Amino acid sequence: MESDRPMKNAYIERKIGSMRRELLNAYIFHRLSEVWAVSEQWCIDYNTERPIRLWDIYRSWRMRICITKS
Incomplete structure (x- = not known):
């Protein structure tokens, strides 16, 4: 790991x-x-299913914001 990249x-x-x-x-x-x-099984879920679920949550959150603004 590079020491100059703390992230x-x-x-x-x-x-x-x-x-x-x-x-x-x-x-x-x-x-x-x-x-x-x-x-x-946990690694498969962590790397494949979780990002998809998070994207769905993000899209529904963005849609709620758009609906409230209109």
Whole structure:
């Protein structure tokens, strides 16, 4: 990681924090294979589904603003 770009560290810390809260603290694992399976599904959700949901929330928020302004 480049030391002259502190924002890169912020993105990494955010993802690590999200993973800790939503995955590691939410489940009790008994085997390493369980960790791999659940974390793989979490990564798919984090990288594909979450941005789509956030975009839908943003669009509905923008639409409400446009309706209130009219």
